[in-house]
Amino acid sequence: MIERLAIFGATGDLTARYLLPGLAALRAAGHLGDGFRLTGAGREDWDGDEFRRWASAQLGRHAEELPASAKESVVSSSGYCRADVTDPAAVAAVVAGDGPVAAYLALPPAVFPAAVSALHEAHLPPGSRVVLEKPFGEDLDSAVELNRLLADLVPEQAVFRVDHFLAMTTVQNVLGTRLVNRMLEPVWNAAHIAEVDIIWEESLALEGRAGYYDGAGALKDMLQNHLLQLLCLVAMEPPITLGDRDLRDHKLDVLRSVRPLTDADVVRRTRRARYTAGRLGDRDVPAYTAEAGVDPTRRTETFAEVELELDNWRWPGTVFRLRTGKALRRDRMEVAVRFRHVPHLPLGHSGEPQPNLLRFGLSPETMTLDLIGIGARAHTFVPLTLTARIDPPELPAYGRLLLDVLDGNAALSIRGDEAEEAWRVLTPVLSAWSEDLVPLEEYPAGSDGPGPRQREGTS
Incomplete structure (x- = not known):
């Protein structure tokens, strides 16, 4: 299991409503160990403490039913980097560290190509995975081009085009x-x-x-x-x-x-x-x-x-x-x-x-x-x-998807040709x-x- 997750667009609605509660649910169910680390990346000029306060407030709002200990564990394991997702140097700082990382692009689809290109230049650690939200591309031509960029970055089995409906x-x-x-x-x-x-x-x-x-x-x-x-x-x-x-x-x-x-x-x-x-x-x-x-x-x-x-x-x-x-x-x-x-x-x-x-x-x-x-x-x-x-x-659906990403189970991920x-x-x-x-x-x-x-x- 990969123990590092980097969320690009970490201060957005998707992270607040679904990704943070999904991680807390994984922790409550015993699927995340003490070694798990989350790095949030966004445009806000925050430090780690500000991000953790924000994350704690979102979990209190969107994951009321989960144990406080699970939510506190996710918050305490979190850090933050201010980053332009199109800047390879900034992206490299987010994914830096020991071992593979799951890079989650919680971003508008129009930004995907630039973000993937920045990840390529940032040199992801071996064994890393890339996660993209729907819709994948904006039309057929952009989907084909995005698949080409991803193929240059990581193997197809390391690309997770997620759709929470499937979970x-x-x-x-x-x-x-x-x-x-x-x-x-x-x-x-x-x-x-x-x-x-x-x-x-x-x-x-x-x-x-x-x-x-x-x-x-x-x-x-x-x-x-x-x-x-x-x-x-x-x-x-x-x-x-x-x-x-x-x-x-x-x-x-x-x-x-x-x-x-x-x-x-x-x-x-x-x-x-x-x-x-x-x-x-x-x-x-x-x-x-x-x-x-x-x-x-x-x-x-x-x-x-x-x-x-x-x-x-x-x-x-x-x-x-x-x-x-x-x-x-x-x-x-x-x-x-x-x-x-x-x-x-x-x-x-x-x-x-x-x-x-x-x-x-x-x-x-x-x-x-x-x-x-x-x-x-x-x-x-x-x-x-x-x-x-x-x-x-x-x-929850996003908890299941995140577990599959970290475990490398691609059954609920959409393949490029699909x-x-x-x-x-x-x-x-x-x-x-x-x-x-x-x-x-x-x-x-x-x-x-x-x-x-x-x-x-x-x-």
């Missing part, structure tokens, strides 16, 4: 449930499954993130990485093992099988929208274009939906619908697998039963199966719902949207999103 318990259950249950695996194909909805809808609005979000939008922020990863787990062929090579090979196969979208497909099978002023709960929310830091001329979307089909043996005719949005009426984060109707219903029945629906709730973590039964009145169909709440995991293929899938969408082939719709904050799509010939 969520229910996300793991999406794969596990279908693979280990005899009743599901034989029907996990297009003959039995009509549609799969992969949804991340949140009531959260912009919340001060314009500096990043306005340059990315919903498609790049959520759909290109998180939701495509969920698609891979739902649709992949059963791997021989759950090791990194087999998992990543099979995920890549799914992405390669996505039917390429033409301009006509993009017009017909995608939607984009952004929120206008509205009300969320007990507060008024300004229109996205009125949020601080937003450039209205960018036409950034806060809602994105894409329908995909896979050209392979298992999934001909099944629709995979990926949808994400901000400032919506309610939080809805789930994978919903909708089965086809049975071939024949008994004569004399009353009512039209809904098809079976298997839902994996991502937040909170639940599993729900909607079935059909017979009601008190003979021959009347009634819905039956079975719900299971998933036990809390030992580690990252590029994900961009290939959505490049036609980005291109068509940039040319305004798909209208930018609007929806009020606090609503369910844009209304029903207007079809040709309707008013």
Whole structure:
């Protein structure tokens, strides 16, 4: 296990909300020893004491449930360097020390190439690892170039392109449930499954993130990485093992099988929208274009939906619908697998039963199966719902990711060719949207999103 972690961008929201609590959870669970050391690097003109006071305050705010001793251990093991991530000399001072280091780039994607170049010139110690947050690159060309820079820095097995969705318990259950249950695996194909909805809808609005979000939008922020990863787990062929090579090979196969979208497909099978002023709960929310830091001329979307089909043996005719949005009426984060109707219903029945629906709730973590039964009145169909709440995991998602990074377990990391293929899938969408082939719709904050799509010939 690597015992040194250097976080570039250590005074940002990601470190405060997720990385520091993740480290404290590792310490509480006994996964970090006394020899572990954390070095934070940022633009603030702080010394080590100021960083430790800040880290202690963030842990108090975002990790209340963890033992005080674990939080104090993480704080006491921390140091700080003021550093420009594009300056090789400053970067070298951050990673200096005995033994390998895990360099975590908690930075905006636009800074990745310069930071990786600086790490290269700083000469990382042998055995070191590099961690990058999503999105990996800003388009296909930038992802290819970033992969080239990383290949010059460290071996591919030392690159961790992390996506915390993959460490969520229910996300793991999406794969596990279908693979280990005899009743599901034989029907996990297009003959039995009509549609799969992969949804991340949140009531959260912009919340001060314009500096990043306005340059990315919903498609790049959520759909290109998180939701495509969920698609891979739902649709992949059963791997021989759950090791990194087999998992990543099979995920890549799914992405390669996505039917390429033409301009006509993009017009017909995608939607984009952004929120206008509205009300969320007990507060008024300004229109996205009125949020601080937003450039209205960018036409950034806060809602994105894409329908995909896979050209392979298992999934001909099944629709995979990926949808994400901000400032919506309610939080809805789930994978919903909708089965086809049975071939024949008994004569004399009353009512039209809904098809079976298997839902994996991502937040909170639940599993729900909607079935059909017979009601008190003979021959009347009634819905039956079975719900299971998933036990809390030992580690939060970022704790699991950090443990994998320090241990060198790449199973939940995204391989370079996989990252590029994900961009290939959505490049036609980005291109068509940039040319305004798909209208930018609007929806009020606090609503369910844009209304029903207007079809040709309707008013």
